[in-house]
Amino acid sequence: MKIADDNPPALTVLDRPNSYIGRSVPRPNLARLTQGRAQFVSDVTLPRMAHVAFARSPHAHARIKAIDVAAAKAAPGVIAVVTGAELSKVITPWVGVLTHLKGIKSAPQHAIAVDRACWQGEAVCAVVARSRAEAEDACEKLAVDYTPLIAVTDAETALDPATLVIHPELGDNLTFERAHTAGDPDQGFAAADVVVETTFVFGRHTGVTNEPRAIVADWNPGEQRLTVYHGTQAPHMMMNLFAKHLGLEEHQVRVVTKDVGGSFGIKVHTYADEMAVVALSKLLKRPVKFVADRFESFVTDIHARDHRVKAKIGVKNDGTITAWEIDDLTGIGPYSVYPRTSGIEANQIVNLTGGPYTCPNYRARARVVFQNKNVMCQYRAVGHPIATAVTEGLVELAAARIGMDPLEIRRRNLIADDAYPASGPSGIKFEKLSHHESLAHLDAMMNYAGLRAEQARLRERKIYRGIGFASFIEVTNPSAAFYGVGGARISAQDGATVRLDATGAVFCHSGVTEQGQGAEAVMAQCVASAFGVPIERVRVITGDTDNTPYGGGTWASRAAGIGGEAAWQAGKALRGNVLAVAGSILQAKPETLDIRKGIVVNADTGAERLSLDELARIAYFRPDTLPAGVQAELMATRHYVPRAWPFAFTNGIQASWLEVDIRTGAVTLLKHWCIEDCGTIINPQLVDEQIRGGVVQGIGGALFEHCLYDTGGQMLNANMADYLVPMAAEMPDIEVGHVVTPTADSELGAKGAGEAGTAGAPGAVMNAINDALRPLGAIPLTDMPFTPEKILRALGKV
Amino acid sequence: MALIDITAVINGETVRESVEPRRTLVDFLRETLGLTGSHIGCEHGICGACSVRVDGEVIRGCLILAVQCDGARVDTIEGVSDSGEIADLQAAFEKRNALQCGFCTPGMLLSAQALLHHGNVPDRETIRDHISGNYCRCTGYQAIVDAIEAVALARAGARK
Known part of the structure; x- marks a missing residue:
C-alpha cells in the first residue's frame, strides 16, 4: 500500500511498457460533446416516428371511473389514444421483488394505470400524435373521471391498523422489513459511559439528470424486431425486460444507447411510461418517441433517500465505541420498483452502518412501507449517504459529549489497517481497507491543526466556522450477490471483445456503458496497455445489445473494476493470438516477442520486427503465405466477474470546512477534502472528477434538495425554480487525494470510485455545521436538508 | 394554427421558414433545422442547457419564441464550433x-x-x-x- 499523489507516475504495478494505466489520458469521445455533435436519445428522429404524451393523475390516489377519449381522438395530428386497459393487452404487468430480500412484497404495476392511480404523476392514458405538441394538445381534451381515494402519505403511520392498505391483497403496507443483531448490543450499551441517542432525517430527493429520461421504440413487423434507442445504464437488462413483457424473444430486441445526458442511478430502472412506449410502438407498428419534460421528471423519475433513522451509540470515556443501534423507516411510494426493488436502500443502511469501525455490538431494524407518493429506488451511492451520516453523526456527537477530538475518536475505533480481512458489524466482508492511512493523509492535506487554530481565532470575532468529518466505505464491483442471486436477470459479469482490424487498429466492444463517467476511456486504456498499441488506435464500442458482449452496464461503481478487467484480459488474449501469428511469420517463439506501440518487437531488446499493419495485411489478405495449419485469430473475447468477494469495498474520509451565518442561517461552504482508496487508479483525472461530482451531489442532499409533498400527496416543488440543485456559485473547491490498496480479486486491482463522494459528503457537511454551532449551544442538526430556517430554529432564533 | 414566416441568419446562413407562433426558438432550432446541439433540460429558463446567442447576447432558447427572432442573427454551438471561435x-x-x-x-x-x-x-x-x-x-x-x-x-x- 502506498500513498499516491493526484498524478501518479506513468508506470504502476501493471508494468507493461508504454502502459496507460495510471495516466490521465483524455476521454476519446469528448469533442463530439463539446461541439454539439453528440447523439442523445432526445436528438433521435426516425422515419414515420410518432410522439407520445401522457395524461397523468392529478391525484395521489384515485379510482379511474371512466376516460372519455372522443375529443382527444378527433384532435389534430392524433394517431391513437390508448388507455391502460387497452395497453395491458400488449404488455404484461410486473412485480418488483427479489428472492434474497426475504419477505419483500409488491403489487403488479401496469405500464399505464388500470382502474386506479396510486401516485400524483402516474400515467393514466397515452396520446400518440405526429408531434409532441399535438399529443399534449390532445391530452388536454381527455376527460378522466376520477374518484379520489384516501392518500397514504406519512410513512410513520403507514403501518397503523387505522391506515388504508394501498394494495389490500398484500394485507398491509409493509414492503420489506429486516432486523439484524450482532454481538451483544445490550451489554455494549450497559458498558458505555455515555449513550447518545438522536433521530436523523433524510429528505426525499431525486437525480435531476440534465437530459430527462428519453426513449424511442421502433417495432418493425417486417423484421419482427424491436429496436429501442434508450437513455439507460443497463441495455442488456432492458432488452430482457422489454422482451419478457412484450412476449418476444430476447434476440428480437435490440437496445441502443449512445450519449446519455446524466444517469446517477436514475436511468437503471423500469419506468412504466417507458414500458408504455415500447408497447405503443408494437401496437402501432411504427417508431414512438417519449422524452419526459421536467415536470414529468420530478413526479416520475425515481426519488431516493427519505429515511428516518432513530439511532444510538454507546461510548466509553476513553473513546471506545461499545454499541450501535438503528431503527430505519422509509416510504417508497406505491410500488417496489422493478427489477431491482425498493428494498435495497434500507437493506444497505443495515449493511453499512458502523462499517468502518471495530465495535461488533449492533442492533438494526429497517422497515420499508408503501405510500401514495412517487416511487423511490436506487440512486447514486444507494444507502451510503444515510448510513455514513448516521454513523459519523453519532461518532462526532459522542466525541463532543466526552470531550474528545473527532479525529482522535476515529483513530481509536476505525478498523486497523493491518487487521484485514475483516468484517463490519452487519457481517459485510472487507478484503483490505486503509482507514487509518486515509485519515493521516487527510489530516496532513487539510492542515487540520492550522484550521482548528483559525477556527478558534475567528470565533473570538463571532465568525462561526465548522470542521466536519466522515469516514466511509463504499460498495463497488458487485458480484452476483447484489441482484443475480435474487432472481433478477441483471448481469454481474461483463465482457469485452477486442479485434485487430486490417490496418493494425483495435476495436473494443464492451458490455459496460458510458454516461459521462469515462468508461470508454478506461476501456481504451486497458486494451491499449494490455495489447500494446497507442491509445489513439483503440476504438471503443458500447451501448448496443446487438454488438457488444452480454453485460451489466454501468452502475454500482462497476464499469472500471469489472468492465476494465474484462477489457484488460481481452487485450492480453489478443496479444497472445497476434504473437502466435507473428511467431509463425518471423520464425520466432511467440514468448520471445511483445507488442509495443503497435509494433511487434523482441521482448528482451525491444528491437522492431514487424508492424501490426503488415501482420494484419498478411493475416487478412495473404493468409496463403502463412504456414499450413496456421489460422490467425485476430479477435478475442474475455469476461470477468468478481468471485473471491461479494463486493470490493473501498474506503476513505472526507472533511468539510464551512461558515454559518448565525443571523441568516445561511451556510457557506469554504472547502471540501476527500481521501479515497479505490485500489489501482486507472485514470487519476477521471477518478478525481467522479469524486468531485459525487461530493457535490451529496452536498445537494445535505443543503438544498428536497421533494416537498403536502399531506395529500401533492409534490409542491416539481420544477427547477423551487427544487434547488447545487449551482457553481455555492460550491467549494474540492481537494482529492488517494491511498492505493488494490483488490487481489482482479489483475488490474481496480475498485470503483463513482459513489464515494456522494457517500461521505452529507455526513461531513452535517458534522461541520454542528461543529460550527456547538459553542452557541445549538441543538445538533440531524434533519437534512439543512435549510437556513432549520439552522435558525436550532439556534432558537425562530 | 396559422404559421408565420420568419427570416433569420442562423450560424451565418439565411434561413426562411414558416413557424407556429407558439414554437420556442430551441424547438425551432432542434426540430425544424436539426441543430440538436442546443439541448432542452427544463423548458422553464433555469437549467441553461438551451443557451444560444441572439444578436450577440446569450439567452435561453426555451424562453424566446422563434417568431421573435425574425430578422435576428442566431449563433448556436454548431456555429461557434465550425467557425473556430x-x-x-x-x-x-x-x-x-x-x-x-x-x-x-x-x-x-x-x-x-x-x-x-x-x-x-x-x-x-x-x-x-x-x-x-x-x-x-x-x-x-x-x-x-x-x-x-x-x-x-x-x-x-x-x-x-
Whole structure:
C-alpha cells in the first residue's frame, strides 16, 4: 500500500511498457460533446416516428371511473389514444421483488394505470400524435373521471391498523422489513459511559439528470424486431425486460444507447411510461418517441433517500465505541420498483452502518412501507449517504459529549489497517481497507491543526466556522450477490471483445456503458496497455445489445473494476493470438516477442520486427503465405466477474470546512477534502472528477434538495425554480487525494470510485455545521436538508 | 394554427421558414433545422442547457419564441464550433475533463465565451457567479471553473 499523489507516475504495478494505466489520458469521445455533435436519445428522429404524451393523475390516489377519449381522438395530428386497459393487452404487468430480500412484497404495476392511480404523476392514458405538441394538445381534451381515494402519505403511520392498505391483497403496507443483531448490543450499551441517542432525517430527493429520461421504440413487423434507442445504464437488462413483457424473444430486441445526458442511478430502472412506449410502438407498428419534460421528471423519475433513522451509540470515556443501534423507516411510494426493488436502500443502511469501525455490538431494524407518493429506488451511492451520516453523526456527537477530538475518536475505533480481512458489524466482508492511512493523509492535506487554530481565532470575532468529518466505505464491483442471486436477470459479469482490424487498429466492444463517467476511456486504456498499441488506435464500442458482449452496464461503481478487467484480459488474449501469428511469420517463439506501440518487437531488446499493419495485411489478405495449419485469430473475447468477494469495498474520509451565518442561517461552504482508496487508479483525472461530482451531489442532499409533498400527496416543488440543485456559485473547491490498496480479486486491482463522494459528503457537511454551532449551544442538526430556517430554529432564533 | 414566416441568419446562413407562433426558438432550432446541439433540460429558463446567442447576447432558447427572432442573427454551438471561435475553450474543457455527460456543455461553453468575450481575466468567484445559470449535475463545477480560468489566462497571455 502506498500513498499516491493526484498524478501518479506513468508506470504502476501493471508494468507493461508504454502502459496507460495510471495516466490521465483524455476521454476519446469528448469533442463530439463539446461541439454539439453528440447523439442523445432526445436528438433521435426516425422515419414515420410518432410522439407520445401522457395524461397523468392529478391525484395521489384515485379510482379511474371512466376516460372519455372522443375529443382527444378527433384532435389534430392524433394517431391513437390508448388507455391502460387497452395497453395491458400488449404488455404484461410486473412485480418488483427479489428472492434474497426475504419477505419483500409488491403489487403488479401496469405500464399505464388500470382502474386506479396510486401516485400524483402516474400515467393514466397515452396520446400518440405526429408531434409532441399535438399529443399534449390532445391530452388536454381527455376527460378522466376520477374518484379520489384516501392518500397514504406519512410513512410513520403507514403501518397503523387505522391506515388504508394501498394494495389490500398484500394485507398491509409493509414492503420489506429486516432486523439484524450482532454481538451483544445490550451489554455494549450497559458498558458505555455515555449513550447518545438522536433521530436523523433524510429528505426525499431525486437525480435531476440534465437530459430527462428519453426513449424511442421502433417495432418493425417486417423484421419482427424491436429496436429501442434508450437513455439507460443497463441495455442488456432492458432488452430482457422489454422482451419478457412484450412476449418476444430476447434476440428480437435490440437496445441502443449512445450519449446519455446524466444517469446517477436514475436511468437503471423500469419506468412504466417507458414500458408504455415500447408497447405503443408494437401496437402501432411504427417508431414512438417519449422524452419526459421536467415536470414529468420530478413526479416520475425515481426519488431516493427519505429515511428516518432513530439511532444510538454507546461510548466509553476513553473513546471506545461499545454499541450501535438503528431503527430505519422509509416510504417508497406505491410500488417496489422493478427489477431491482425498493428494498435495497434500507437493506444497505443495515449493511453499512458502523462499517468502518471495530465495535461488533449492533442492533438494526429497517422497515420499508408503501405510500401514495412517487416511487423511490436506487440512486447514486444507494444507502451510503444515510448510513455514513448516521454513523459519523453519532461518532462526532459522542466525541463532543466526552470531550474528545473527532479525529482522535476515529483513530481509536476505525478498523486497523493491518487487521484485514475483516468484517463490519452487519457481517459485510472487507478484503483490505486503509482507514487509518486515509485519515493521516487527510489530516496532513487539510492542515487540520492550522484550521482548528483559525477556527478558534475567528470565533473570538463571532465568525462561526465548522470542521466536519466522515469516514466511509463504499460498495463497488458487485458480484452476483447484489441482484443475480435474487432472481433478477441483471448481469454481474461483463465482457469485452477486442479485434485487430486490417490496418493494425483495435476495436473494443464492451458490455459496460458510458454516461459521462469515462468508461470508454478506461476501456481504451486497458486494451491499449494490455495489447500494446497507442491509445489513439483503440476504438471503443458500447451501448448496443446487438454488438457488444452480454453485460451489466454501468452502475454500482462497476464499469472500471469489472468492465476494465474484462477489457484488460481481452487485450492480453489478443496479444497472445497476434504473437502466435507473428511467431509463425518471423520464425520466432511467440514468448520471445511483445507488442509495443503497435509494433511487434523482441521482448528482451525491444528491437522492431514487424508492424501490426503488415501482420494484419498478411493475416487478412495473404493468409496463403502463412504456414499450413496456421489460422490467425485476430479477435478475442474475455469476461470477468468478481468471485473471491461479494463486493470490493473501498474506503476513505472526507472533511468539510464551512461558515454559518448565525443571523441568516445561511451556510457557506469554504472547502471540501476527500481521501479515497479505490485500489489501482486507472485514470487519476477521471477518478478525481467522479469524486468531485459525487461530493457535490451529496452536498445537494445535505443543503438544498428536497421533494416537498403536502399531506395529500401533492409534490409542491416539481420544477427547477423551487427544487434547488447545487449551482457553481455555492460550491467549494474540492481537494482529492488517494491511498492505493488494490483488490487481489482482479489483475488490474481496480475498485470503483463513482459513489464515494456522494457517500461521505452529507455526513461531513452535517458534522461541520454542528461543529460550527456547538459553542452557541445549538441543538445538533440531524434533519437534512439543512435549510437556513432549520439552522435558525436550532439556534432558537425562530 | 396559422404559421408565420420568419427570416433569420442562423450560424451565418439565411434561413426562411414558416413557424407556429407558439414554437420556442430551441424547438425551432432542434426540430425544424436539426441543430440538436442546443439541448432542452427544463423548458422553464433555469437549467441553461438551451443557451444560444441572439444578436450577440446569450439567452435561453426555451424562453424566446422563434417568431421573435425574425430578422435576428442566431449563433448556436454548431456555429461557434465550425467557425473556430471557441476552439480554445473546447480544447480546455476536453483537457480538463470539464464535462462528463456533456449535456450542459454547449450552453456552458456559450456562457463561458460571453464572460471571456471582453478579454478580461475573471477570478474564480466571478467565473462561478457567471456560470450559475448553467446547471451541471456531473462535474461539481470545479473542472469547468478551472478550464474557463485557464482559457482566460491564456487569452490574456496571448495578447501581451
